[in-house]
Amino acid sequence: MTTLSQSAAEALYGNRFLTEKAPSTSFPQTGMRPTDAMRLLGEDLNLEGDPQRNLATFVTTWMEPEAQRIIAENLHRNFIDHAEYPISAEIEQRCVRMLADLFNAPGPTTGCRTQGSSEAIMLGALSLKWKWKERRQAANLPTDRPNLVFGGDVHVVWEKFCRYFDVEPRIVPLEENKYTIGPADVEPHIDENTIGVAAVLGTTFTGHMDDIVGINNLLLDIRNRRDLDVPLHVDGASGGFVWPFLYPDSPWDFRLEQVRSINVSGHKYGLVYPGIGWLVFREESDLAEDLVFYENYLGKLDATFTLNFSTGASMVLAQYYNFVRLGRDGYTYVMKQMQQNAQALASNLRDSGRFEVIGAGEEQLPLVAFRLSGEHTTYDESDIAWQLSAERGWMVPAYTLPPNAERVKIMRALVKETMSREQVERLTRDIADACATLEKKGGTTETERAQTKRGSGY
Template structure:
């Protein structure tokens, strides 16, 4: 998010409020004057008052554990926190200086390649990123470069590459298309279909299509897109036209759910048309924010000219990233979590989240005021709206009233062709226990009588509701 300087000069010049208790015993170490808000202080400050000023301001943030809008991990074990603090000063890009951190990254890539059924996990190409957004950018770059290789006679001489996706994709895909000059061709929602349709996707494909993006876990409702059906439709398309169009699977969330809870769902490198996959280590990978993963099925799927070679212990280590300097802490935390939980540990954690989501869906539906769109049967996410006979309030009223009690439950309107549909969404993740779910349900039940007594939905609730978060 871009932040602009404050317009009001009075706000700009207003100093921070200082509690006299923040001063140190030695007056020279204390604060001689209140520090400004938007200019560097003239003099240094002692550590304790500096910490207390920042700490107190952050108290106004929401409670991350009660943020049911975000997919991002909000709890890790203390041991993981210790490891992360020990690695905050390690720059991931410096493979020569921190070879063991680099080795842990390579092990994580191999583990994910094996989990996602790469033809040869040792041959799969992959890297850590700052999150799924960067991973998607890298995957999109590889798709475009592979397309331009095959179309040197037509590009850039007028042919414009395009990328096909559902309108429910995360905004990073729209950014990719804008930044890298690719036409975004989006399949709109229709009726009760809230994500991409294989048939509709194929209709948008042509000789300029660099790839199709399938979403394993839509952020709008938590549903899986039919990746296997999409690949089958593209296989038939190739038989008719000769056009071989690869698929990238955006598994930001589902890539760390389906392998453990839905092993019979075929969506990964078992499908030959799947060229690359990304996931967020900091979502259902169970690591604090700051790590994602991008993998390609083999070396042929990632154009060699995009890979930079770094000297590493007398050899070469391939690197592929948009960011340069970044801490190794999150990668180390990912390796710790893989070691700590193993396959069965991940399965147990993800099953617990799904159980909480399903239980919530059942009890919310039983209230009689809400219609469920999804029930946590794929991602541990439930999306729901009000029933047609509820006219006194809408989902934005519910979101606003829950926020008054500390819960962040987003209310938002669906995109093109279903702008008439507004929903609430609850993301269940590790740390959101059945006990917390009971508290949420209790607050919702307490609020319903007052909401039902309203003469009509509150007109300004739409503006004050929690924004939609990916």
């Protein structure tokens, strides 16, 4: 009787990483069979969270099979190589023109795809700074003290921009029961060195929008009274693909005169996998020409306005797929479906008597921001989040709000395209069970939370 060698047995029945540790600290000396490499990765990834139960991330976690096929078949295309892949470049510009139309641009404009809204914000803010410099230099005025005004409800990328590109951040703090900003908050911070104001359409904290109409009117008034032309950039990372479909009559975009640029994330409510973002200008003149580079070493003269260079074309193509697949009617249907389920979850939480829903009845992203109502001395929102993760695998974040509202702790559940009404009801029951458990045993300890994270792979 012939006994198989260890390596032959592994090849026939399994793989060697069932008993060996995975390579992790040094570059492997030798390779392995493709099946072994695939299984090694698969076994690690089995410990990841379930995207269906991840209600923390805004990023898209599901696309149609046809879209996935387009992505898979075009992973090899380098988007920046317009000489080799001119159709991908043309499709990008189709998307930009469609977005300009969606955002009510008054005429021909320009824009570009980006790796996400973070890159789009960096580029948009850089253009604000360069256009401000142009105006100051034309008037023989100094350009060494630029500042940018925004609220504490922005994404951290705005503070990164200010630190990386030497701009003074003038941050309007939030307050308890006031989680967005308006014109009265902005006005004291504006002076001749203000390169622009950033307003948020759909904050990551509660899903609401800043008073963009009010801020626009303030900037028009300042332009007339003080001869200061301060542009407004709208950070529509989350809301740019929501408001046009849920609230089409609500003005926030290029219908407002001082809105000069808008960013939006295709990989959030644009319903595309990461990473894809977009930057659109009101007019071509709003893009500072000094930020555009011209190069021809890929075979033709190309103008580039990006922080990244080589990147895949597949997500651009996936975005175009969604635009032509869904159209206005399809996006409206998807957004309303998510909104209806979010409203159902909000109603369930409110009816339980345990929770206060924040900003119900206002224009909002399809999510539910909520907090415990009344006095709860034995457990808090973080305990509920931990209990949901430990018992049912739901990822529902709990966090404190930015200054000066840091005393407020809330939870936030994103209701996505893939979340059915039955899942809404199941989540409601699981939240009730988590609270019942915590009422009996009290809040969790840091040790318990750490052990659960290690055991669950979260």
